[in-house]
Amino acid sequence: MAWFKREEKGIITTTQEKKEAPDGIWNKCPNCKKPLHYTEQVENKYVCHYCSYHIRIGSKEYFSILFDNNEFTELFPNLISADPLNFVDTKKYTERLEESKNKTGLKDAIRAAHGQIEGHDLVIACMDFTFIGGSMGSVVGEKIARSIDYCIEHRMPFLMISKSGGARMMEAAFSLMQMAKTSAKLALLAQAKLPYISLLTDPTTGGVTASYAMLGDINVSEPGALIGFAGPRVIKETIKKDLPKGFQTAEFVLEHGFLDFIVDRRKMKEQLAAFIKMMDN
Structure with a gap:
């Protein structure tokens, strides 16, 4: 096709009439930068089919991947964060919460649901990084606690999907309390x-x-997940030494005994079902 066409009033380039693809249909792999079509991403469980990079996803996507037929009952959907400290930084905490709710359509950084995975009953609590960096506040801790109570009451296994920048500073000690609460x-x-x-x-x-x-x-x-407590920069400044290559990647953590398995997301449902079946016996 020619790059121009002739009209009565002169020549115009065909590129002037080109329509942009709607947002969300095409994007780039964050790792290899190659173009990915949205439909292909969904079919491939949001894993790049060029380099196998695992694209960050949230609870909506994980539930659709793991629950049979994407059928589940959401648990405790109406819990929302309060502002016990009247926290103000560059803006009020209440304003930050409202902005995050409007932007993400979520009520906080976690959702919990009951469904089945290959016929096995399961409760999944999944964090969402898009809501204030997946930070752990009182609602996150409370939903996890209630989900565990639900599991005990109904005799079900529990799956926790973590994706977080850490404790939510706007709730200070209320956030830190969730570490002990959930562990108990x-x-x-x-x-x-x-x-x-x-x-x-x-x-x-x-x-x-x-x-x-x-x-x-x-x-x-x-594969490739960042796992750690403090960030690499903070650790390097503290110990005054260069860190090993690949420090805090899932592969490094597995090698040093803090993980049991690394599983490709495309095989995750099958592997989790096998774990549940094994532990039920």
Whole structure:
């Protein structure tokens, strides 16, 4: 096709009439920068089919990948954060919460749901990084605690999908309390002899890593996920040494004994179902 066409009033380039693709249909892989079509991403479980990079996704996508036929019942959907400290930084905490709610369509940085995975009943609590960096506040801790209570009451295994920048500073001690609270609830789950699988995704850091994310009967991660407590820069400045290559990647953490398995997201449902079946026997 020619790059121009002739009209009565002269020549115009055909590029002037080109229509842009609607937002969201095409984007670039964050790793290899090659173009990815949205339909292909969904079919490939949001994994780049060129370089196998695992694109960050939220609870909506994880539920659709893991729950049979994407059928589930959401648990405790109406919990919302308060502002007990009347926190103000560059803006009020209440304003930050409203902005995040409007932007993401979520009520906080976590959703919990009950459904089935290959016929096995399961409760999944999944964090959303798009809501204030997946930060752990009082609602995150409360939903995890209530989900564990639900598992104990109904005799079901529990899957926690972590994706967080750490504790939510706007709630200060109320946020830090969730580390002890969720750890205590997981101890009750263990006493009830019910399985707990922890799935660490990119990134899992801070107080989340220091509490429920690392307490699974089985700790699993996706390839290449960032897993750690403090950031590499802070650690390097503290110990005054250069850090090993690949420090805080899932592969490094697995090599040093803090993970049990790394599982490709495209095989995650099958592998999780196998874990549940094994631990139920």
